[in-house]
Amino acid sequence: MSARLLDGKALGAEVRARAGEAAKTLPGQVGLAVVLVGEDPASQVYVRNKHREAEAAGLLSFVHRLPADTPEADVVALVERLNADEAVDGILVQMPLPEGIDALRVIAAIDPDKDVDGLTETNAGRLLLGRRGLVPCTPQGSMLLAGLALPDLTGKTAVVVGRSILVGKPLALLLQAANATVTMAHSRTKDLGAVCRTADVLCAAVGRPGLLTAEHVKPGAVVIDVGINRVDAPEKGEGKTKLVGDVAPEAAEVAGWMTPVPGGVGPMTIACLLRNTVLAAARRRGLEDPRGL
């Protein structure tokens, strides 16, 4: 069997287009502020892409770049200024932050109603309690991709490998909210293969290239590979690199559906960020959530 592709590029483009259409229906322009501290090369690419996609969708995009040695208090002060800025509907602080800055303290400074990353305690609590809030972008994108293969997850078994606050934990809650029976696995899980083979939906969010192989996959399962790992690619030439997921490509011989890396969950992250920003903007204006978003 060769898995069908869950195309995050195509679905991401649809989600971004819908966010752009919904933004047009709101009074005033929707504004997104992104804070980048330091020079992490991958983060610089992601922030550039966020700026480009936000503008392409008709949003106002404000990028704040701070040097790596910026004191934590100055990052928090910037977040507080953005909280008070009427032109800003959504705030995102790009992760990872440089050593010496406590990410949780910076996140805690974000107004929960502008927290388009869904990482504040308030939004994490809302997700846990099943209340309306802002949901982290990568887990949201993973659910949209899984939904292409399995529109109804009721009674399905799901295994999430990884327990980060950015992906693993919120993704497990979203799967549970969609009536799946969820197991969370991690580095201390005994017999990871046996646990993973129970999954109708297998989600890998660990950041370890090729951690899961064909042996971890139940025949026909939906495999959502959240890992985006840059590895050496000597076959492409000296010093060249490539992106690979947490799931080895041969797993596609067993899976029914699988996300590629690149082109799977990654593009959904920015698409869902635009979606969250438009949702936040509508709610801040006291309006209903836009239809069709």
Ligand SMILES: Nc1nc2c(c(=O)[nH]1)N[C@@H](CN(C=O)c1ccc(C(=O)N[C@@H](CCC(=O)O)C(=O)O)cc1)CN2
């Ligand atoms: N505050 C946050 N920081 C980080 C998040 C996040 O959701 N919030 N997620 C990641 C990085 N990220 C967005 O910030 C991100 C990662 C990957 C992609 C993407 O489109 N990947 C492409 C490949 C791009 C490339 O060539 O490098 C793909 O997978 O096809 C978008 C956004 C960590 N930080």
